[in-house]
Amino acid sequence: xxxxxxxxxxxxxxxIWAAWRVRVxxxxxxxxxxxxxxxxxxxxxxxVKVAGPRTIPEDTAAIIIANHTSPVDxxxxxxxxxxxxxxxxxxxxxxxxxxxxxxxxxxxGWICGVMxxxxxxxxxxxxxxxxxxxxxxxxxxxxxxxxxxxxxxxxPDVQLIEGDTGAAWLALKSKMPVIPVYIRSxxxxxxxxxxxLVRTQTTLHYGQPIDISRWFGQRLTQNMLREVTDExxxxxxxxxxxxxxxxxxxxxxxxxxxxxxxxxxxxxxxG
Numbered sequence: 001x002x003x004x005x006x007x008x009x010x011x012x013x014x015x016i017w018a019a020w021r022v023r024v025x026x027x028x029x030x031x032x033x034x035x036x037x038x039x040x041x042x043x044x045x046x047x048v049k050v051a052g053p054r055t056i057p058e059d060t061a062a063i064i065i066a067n068h069t070s071p072v073d074x075x076x077x078x079x080x081x082x083x084x085x086x087x088x089x090x091x092x093x094x095x096x097x098x099x100x101x102x103x104x105x106x107x108x109g110w111i112c113g114v115m116x117x118x119x120x121x122x123x124x125x126x127x128x129x130x131x132x133x134x135x136x137x138x139x140x141x142x143x144x145x146x147x148x149x150x151x152x153x154x155x156p157d158v159q160l161i162e163g164d165t166g167a168a169w170l171a172l173k174s175k176m177p178v179i180p181v182y183i184r185s186x187x188x189x190x191x192x193x194x195x196x197l198v199r200t201q202t203t204l205h206y207g208q209p210i211d212i213s214r215w216f217g218q219r220l221t222q223n224m225l226r227e228v229t230d231e232x233x234x235x236x237x238x239x240x241x242x243x244x245x246x247x248x249x250x251x252x253x254x255x256x257x258x259x260x261x262x263x264x265x266x267x268x269x270x271g
Contacts, residue, residue, distance in 0.1 A: 035079065046072070046076065046200050048076060050205075051205045059140070061140045061142065063142075063144075064093055064145070065167050065232055066181040069156035069157075069183065070183075071195045074097075077183070080204055093115070094116045095118070095145070096117070096120050096145050096166070098122060101117075138174070147229065159243035159244070162245040167232055179207065179208075182204075182242075183202065187199075
């Protein structure tokens with residue numbers, strides 16, 4: 001009987017602690033539960049380590065950009081982002097994610113919904129996701145963007161691929177800080193689900209906010225968006241010790257301003 005009593009007492013203590021954490025995190029039970037699983041899973045399976053202090057803000061809006069080599073990338077960053085917060089809360093990064101994943105049934109769709117992912121069509125022609133991202137930033141929330149727009153399967157550990165202008169567009173329109181995070185040795189498998197089962201030694205490199213203030217107040221043009229995008233990608237490459245992407249200015253000069261605006265939101269997680 002005494003054993004049962006102490007077991008029930010311990011269970012009650014755990015439930016009270018969990019209820020308190022859910023209350024203070026402000027994201028609801030599902031987000032807290034998912035984060036608890038992600039945090040334990042990434043430590044056990046992916047053995048995540050951190051290089052340098054974490055720079056994700058605890059209370060203010062920011063745009064988080066990262067390289068993209070694995071479907072697990074959002075989970076890796078989200079599971080780790082709050083470990084140096086002063087308080088016990090967590091934040092939802094609102095990753096811009098390929099629309100088909102957000103609309104998928106089962107656990108994938110549920111995870112996208114809980115993490116408040118922003119669905120983006122692969123065509124990049126809909127400005128709706130950009131407006132949603134801007135509103136998140138105005139509401140003092142986080143937005144996560146993978147500027148490469150797709151998984152870098154060719155040179156993942158050597159060179160970044162050319163970034164889309166979506167992150168630059170968001171940064172210039174919102175004037176919010178852009179935080180780079182380089183993910184080294186993310187798990188890569190034969191399929192999306194297999195990637196979650198590959199044991200790795202992953203390292204997250206957090207960078208300081210990238211200063212793009214010299215472009216503030218200027219008229220948005222395709223050339224300027226490309227300049228800012230190159231600046232963001234160069235910082236991200238230096239952070240990870242890899243080569244920046246090779247860009248083509250000729251392709252930029254041939255693009256129309258209308259095409260630029262439409263493609264500004266095509267900086268998605270499409271892995």
